[in-house]
Amino acid sequence: MSGFEFNKLMAAFLTAALFAMVVGVISDMVYEPEHLEKNAYAIEGVATDAAAEAPKEVPFEVALASADPKAGAKVFARCTACHDDSKGGPNKVGPELWSVVGRPVASADGFAYSDALKGIGGEWTFEKLDHFLTKPASFAPGTKMSFAGLSKVEDRAAVIAYLNSQSDAPKEIPAAPAEGGAEGGEQPAAEQPAGEQPAAQQNAG
Ligand code: HEC
Incomplete structure (x- = not known):
């Protein structure tokens, strides 16, 4: 060449x-081939508004779904001055708390409840306990429980998960409501308003 x-x-x-x-x-x-920062099309009613206005704190249901009863036992150390949580345990300054989740409000045998607490009615659900423990004096004005409250949602979720475990028949903790759901783009998720109860959802866990 x-x-x-x-x-x-x-x-x-x-x-x-x-x-x-x-x-x-x-x-x-x-x-x-650049990636867009947002979806080019908005799916109506899904997450966008909620995400924009969402408080920084995790919603209680979400915190509860992943709450660790063992961490809750530590939080409960702040309650033991006034509460016993063992089976057949005594009333102290406050009523005994064995199996309190699902128990009618103000129903521990032999405890002299305030009218404030007696007036609440119904039974202690996860949500009701969450509201009560956030600030007892606001939830039941005039309550005898002189405890400021647990301001952190994680603490409340943990101690409630712990109290739930202190029972012969712990209640099933509901799965966290699905949020965003952006991952499975194919899903026809549009029908469901954000924040709908996942009550019907079957969880294999
Ligand atoms: C200073 C004492 C005191 C402390 C600390 C305290 N409690 Fe109480 N608690 C009480 C009293 C007293 C009552 C009864 C309130 C009433 O009758 O108004 C009560 C009521 C309750 C009830 C309602 C029980 C029922 O039978 O309806 C729950 C649940 C409860 N406390 C949970 C807790 C948890 C959880 C903590 C810790 C995070 C805590 N308490 C800390 C004194 C206390």
Whole structure:
């Protein structure tokens, strides 16, 4: 091969390479393979509004679904001055709390409840305990429970999960409501208003 012919081959090769590069750059420009920051289309009623206005705190149901009863036992150390939580345990300054989740409000045998607590009615659900323990004096104005409250949702969820475990028949802790759900893009999720109760949801856990 002469030097001249070699140069011609080289030139042909470089031209081809240059052409390929230019095509590549142009196609990138045309197809813009950048990721959008948001979905280009909004799915109505799903998450967007809720996410914009969401408080920084995790919702109670979400905290409860992942609450650790063992962590709750530690939180309960702040309650033991006034409460016993063992089976058949005594009333102290406050009523005994064995199996309190699902128990009618103000129903421990032999404890003299305030009218405030007696007036609440119903039974202690997870949510009711959450509201009571956030600030007892607001939930039941005039209550005898002189305890400021647990301001952290994680603490409340943990201690409630712990109290739930202090029972012969702990209640099933509901699964956290699905949030966002952006992952499974194919799902026809539009029908369900955000924050709907997942009560019917069967959880294998
Ligand atoms: C200073 C004492 C005191 C402390 C501390 C205290 N409690 Fe109480 N608790 C009481 C009293 C007294 C009552 C009864 C209130 C009434 O009759 O108004 C009560 C009532 C309750 C009830 C309602 C029980 C029922 O039978 O209806 C629950 C649940 C409860 N406390 C949970 C807790 C938890 C959980 C903590 C710790 C985070 C705690 N308490 C800390 C004194 C206390």
